[in-house]
Amino acid sequence: GFLYKKGTNSINRDWKKKYVVLLDDGRLIYHPSLHDYENESHGKEIILQRTTIKIPGSNKPRIALRSASNDNKLNDLTSSDGAIIISNSSVTPGIIDQVVHSSPLGKIETPNAKKRHRRVQQTNPTNLINNSTTPKQISNNNYGDDDGDENVFIIVSLDKQWYFEAQTNEERDEWVQAIEQQILFSLQNIESSKAARAAKIGGPTMADSASIQTIKQIPGNGFCAHCEQINPTWASLNLGALICMDCASLHRNLGTHLSRVRSLELDEWPPELVQIMRSIGNKLANSIWEANIKNRVKPQPNALSSERERWIRDKYEQKLFLAPLTISSSLIRQSLIDAIHKSDLYTIILILAHRKLSNEDINSSLLHLAASQGNVTILQLLLWYGADAFAIDSNGRTPLQCAQGDCIQILQTLTNNNTDLHTNSQQIKPTSISPQHSTIPRQRPPASSPGPPYDKLPSTVI
Incomplete structure (x- = not known):
């Protein structure tokens, strides 16, 4: 159906009438006119898979996706050539609960709706269907400064926004609900394909x-x-x-x-x-x-x-609101060891956030301690704050050789990407580091040993 779209150019922010098609493969394509749509020309597409949809002035969705069991009626929503065609007419809420595959594209009527905005006169009258209201003037102020935005919805990705406006509130809700359904379908397809791929390759x-x-x-x-x-x-x-x-x-x-x-x-x-x-x-x-x-x-x-x-x-970056660290510098490392023993995440995060410890302080024993306790959260936090997964303790052991539980998998992933350091490593009893005996000197690996290949690792472990 027809929607108004706000220009994204910083110079031209006018609203122009577009013929918009929502496809059942998770794409939304808009054309300058119905003629362009029929000729499959001048179309621009939005991949809905990585987007969300917003309604200005609303902190929560105005409508919710409903299950097919709630509503089975379909008003003015048909499928033609793989596209969902939505006419510019009032519809019953819940319209997208069921998609009907019916006859090819038929006559589309656009009612004369009283607009609250003034539209820019840039739409070719020959492209309007059934003598629709000619667009009026609109100011170039930022959108949302007037009271006429109740029929607008926004498709939002991480780096872009697309503003659309329908003729009526009901029509806007119809579009929003249909787009939300396509986003949901796309996400479900991603999840299914990922699961199948992981099962196939033993991931x-x-x-x-x-x-x-x-x-x-x-x-x-x-x-x-x-x-x-x-x-x-x-x-x-x-x-x-x-x-x-x-x-x-x-x-x-x-x-x-x-x-x-x-x-x-x-x-x-x-x-x-x-x-x-x-x-x-x-x-x-x-x-x-x-x-x-x-x-x-x-x-x-x-x-x-x-x-x-x-x-x-x-x-x-500036840490202007960060809680103060009331521990003296000489006791910071010991306090962190105590916190790891107690699984005290507040103290661990606070000390790491202040970054008062050098990587060498962390590598000397802390990573081995976290690995030996099998605490995935603490282990991963230490890695993210710069701990060396291949650090050697005074007994020549790596964190992997001390690891227990799920920590083994995280460290094994690192090891598999750096087998030169660990071809002869084997699992041994976990190290025992007590709060009273925690100053274990760190032995550096041989100078010829390559560093961890962080550029090859998934974000899970780096």
Whole structure:
């Protein structure tokens, strides 16, 4: 059907009428006119697989996907040549619960709807169907400054946004619901194909969707760790926090030394990563990283990108809100050892966040201790903060040789990518490092030994 689309050019932000088609393979294609669609020309496509959809002024979806058992009616929604054709007419909510494959493209009617905006007169009248209302003028101000945006929806990816407007609120909801359904289908296809591929090649087991959903049940994870947008769907692995898509795109600018971003819905999740995210969560993470915000006000879900970025950089780069470290410098390493013994994640994260320990301090025994306890979360945090997975202790042992439980798999992945160091390594009894006897000197590996090939490793272990 016909929708208005806002120009993305910084110079030309006018709204133009487009003929938009939603395909059943997870693509949305818009054409300048119906004639261009029929000739399959001048079409631009949006891959819905890695997008989400928003409604301006709403912090939560205005409509929800319904199961086919709830509604079985279909009004004005047909399938032709692999495309879902949606007419510009009012529909019953729940329209996309069932897709009917019927006759080829028929007559499409666009009612004369009273627009709240003024549209730019750039649409060719010959392209309008059944004498639709001619577009009117609209100001070039940023969208959302007036009260006429209730029929608008936005398709959002990590680096781009597409603004569309329907003639009526009901028609807008129809499009939103249909697009959400196609996004869901695309994600389900990804999950099925990944599972089949892993089974075929004997790849690592990935957590099922139910396990991943348990991450959202951790205290504080129902809202973005920064702007408190509800239902965040992205994660920062090394921070152990859930964030919304808008904040996730800014996290990528920080660099992986500060934040490692992964989608809950689009990326693979080994059980080890699920365990890490469940061990930390937004409440614990923010009790450390936002312990001292003073008079600063956190950004809201509708905050500008510049406001979000300033908050995120102040939080992680400048560490302006970080909880103070009240431990004397001479006791920091011993305190970290004690915290590892007690699985005290608050103290571990706080000490690592202040970066008061050198890599040599960490490598001398701490990684061996975490590996010997089989604590995946602590082991992975130490690796992310610069610990050497191939460090040698005073007895000539590597962390892998001390590892227990799921830590073995993480370290084995590193070892398999650097077999020169470990061709003769074998599992031995875990090292025993007590809080009272923890100053074990570190022996460096031979100078000729290659370093860990981090460029070849998955983000799970680096």
